[in-house]
Structures are given as C-alpha cells and as structure tokens.
Amino acid sequence: MHDNINFVLVKSIFFFCLFPQIKHMMAFIEQEANEKAEEIDAKAEEEFNIEKGRLVQTQRLKIMEYYEKKEKQIEQQKKIQMSNLMNQARLKVLKARDDMISDMLNEARQRLANIAKDPARYSSLMDGLLLQGFYQLLEPKVTIRCRKQDVQMVQASIQKSIPIYKAAVKSNLEVRIDQDNFLSPDLSGGIEIYNGNGKIKVSNTLESRLDLMAQQMMPEIRVALFGANPNRKFLD
Incomplete structure (x- = not known):
C-alpha cells in the first residue's frame, strides 16, 4: 500500500x-x-x-x-x-x-x-390629216370615213388635197367617202382612211392623233411637269 x-x-x-x-x-x-x-x-x-x-x-x-x-x-x-x-x-x-x-x-x-367649232382652223387641220393619210397609204384607191356632219368639209378638203398628192407622188388617186359607215358622233373630229380592200387603216381622228402625240411626247411632258429624273443616266 x-x-x-x-x-x-x-x-x-x-x-x-x-x-x-x-x-x-x-x-x-x-x-x-x-x-x-x-x-x-x-x-x-x-x-x-x-x-x-x-x-x-x-x-x-x-x-x-x-x-x-x-x-x-x-x-x-x-x-x-x-x-x-x-x-x-x-x-x-x-x-x-x-x-x-x-x-x-x-x-x-x-x-x-x-x-371643230372653228371652221377655218378645222378645215386647215382636215387638209393636213387627209394628205398625211394619202402619203401613208400610197394606194391608188382609198376610202374615207368621217363624222356625218363633216362630209361637206371632207369633200372640199379632198378636192384641194388630190392635186397636191398627185404632184408629189406622180400618181393618180381615187377617193371615196363611205356614206354608209360614219364615225361616232362622240368623236371630236378627224377621219379614218382605208386602202382599197379595207385591210389597212390610217386612223387620223383627233383623239387618235392626241393619243399618238401623248405617247411620243410623254418623256418631254414628264420633264415639263416634274423636272428631269436625277437618277436617269441615259437619255433617248
């Protein structure tokens, strides 16, 4: 212990x-x-x-x-x-x-x-429309359609235009006014000229001339109204 x-x-x-x-x-x-x-x-x-x-x-x-x-x-x-x-x-x-x-x-x-309401102006225009149609067709026989109220003026214009045409192309021309088929009275005036068999037509109504002029002058019309296009590089 x-x-x-x-x-x-x-x-x-x-x-x-x-x-x-x-x-x-x-x-x-x-x-x-x-x-x-x-x-x-x-x-x-x-x-x-x-x-x-x-x-x-x-x-x-x-x-x-x-x-x-x-x-x-x-x-x-x-x-x-x-x-x-x-x-x-x-x-x-x-x-x-x-x-x-x-x-x-x-x-x-x-x-x-x-x-058409100005007889002197319309008569002078009709002479030009007839002669232009004659020169475009250059056919010995043609048929003319016009408004019914223009028959006498067209007849007088034919008598003035045929000698001018003959002297220019040295060829005879026989012209007939279609008294059975007149142009629509709704047209403002002018004529349609057909060759002898009616297969070729020259439309010289005032409306057709306006449409043709509008197509040809459309570029100039656009420039006159809206100015030249700045993005256009080439001119016709």
Whole structure:
C-alpha cells in the first residue's frame, strides 16, 4: 500500500510538471488548426470569387452577344421597314404623277371639241390629216370615213388635197367617202382612211392623233411637269 501511495504521488508530480507543456502544445495545435482553417477558408473564398467572376463574365458575354444579335435584328427590321415605306411612298408619287398626266390628257380630249367649232382652223387641220393619210397609204384607191356632219368639209378638203398628192407622188388617186359607215358622233373630229380592200387603216381622228402625240411626247411632258429624273443616266 505504501508503494501505491508513492506511485500516485510520483504520477501527480510528473503530471504537474508536464501539464504546462501539454497545455502549450494543445494551444499550439489549436492555433495551427485555426490558421489552417483560415487558410482553407481564404483559399476557398478566393476560388469562389474566381469562379463567380468567371461565371459572371461568361454570362455577361452571353448577354452582350444576345443584345448585339437583337440589336442587329432590330436594325435589319428597321432597314426593311424603311425600304418598304420608301417604296410605298415612291409608288404613291408615281401614281399621283400618272393621275395628273391622265387628268391633263382628259382635259385635252375635252378641248378637242373646240377645234371643230372653228371652221377655218378645222378645215386647215382636215387638209393636213387627209394628205398625211394619202402619203401613208400610197394606194391608188382609198376610202374615207368621217363624222356625218363633216362630209361637206371632207369633200372640199379632198378636192384641194388630190392635186397636191398627185404632184408629189406622180400618181393618180381615187377617193371615196363611205356614206354608209360614219364615225361616232362622240368623236371630236378627224377621219379614218382605208386602202382599197379595207385591210389597212390610217386612223387620223383627233383623239387618235392626241393619243399618238401623248405617247411620243410623254418623256418631254414628264420633264415639263416634274423636272428631269436625277437618277436617269441615259437619255433617248
């Protein structure tokens, strides 16, 4: 029993002597553990921030690409809409110009009736229409159709025109007025001339002459009304 007491006493003295060192070692180990934990936390936070930055940058690039694509699409749609609006406006301008020319020609047709109301002017015009028809056909026999009210004037014009034609072409000409088929009274005046078998016709009514003149002079009419086309490079 005396030995047990000594052992306990020795053990107590030994533990008492080593206790500060153990405590110091435990503190050191705890400090090391804390530092290691802080290092791990710092490294983890750094890696987290790096990964977060990478993800943010990646998403930012995706968002920028998305909006750039959308911006290009919107710009393309804007160009298409602008082109459509310009084409629509151009078509409206062209239609307005055509309507103006059509109104002008209709007004000119209405004024044609005034020519026949002036006997001296109409008679001189009839001479020219007859001679032109004779020269175009160059046939020995022709038939003339006119309005019923113009028969006497046409007969007088034929008598004046035949000698002029014969002297010019050195050929005889037989002219007949069709008394069975008159031109429509709705026409403003003029004549139609047919060759002997009626297969060739020269239309020299006032309306047909106006239409022919309008076709031939349409470029000049457009320039006079609307000015020269700045986009036109070549002139006929």
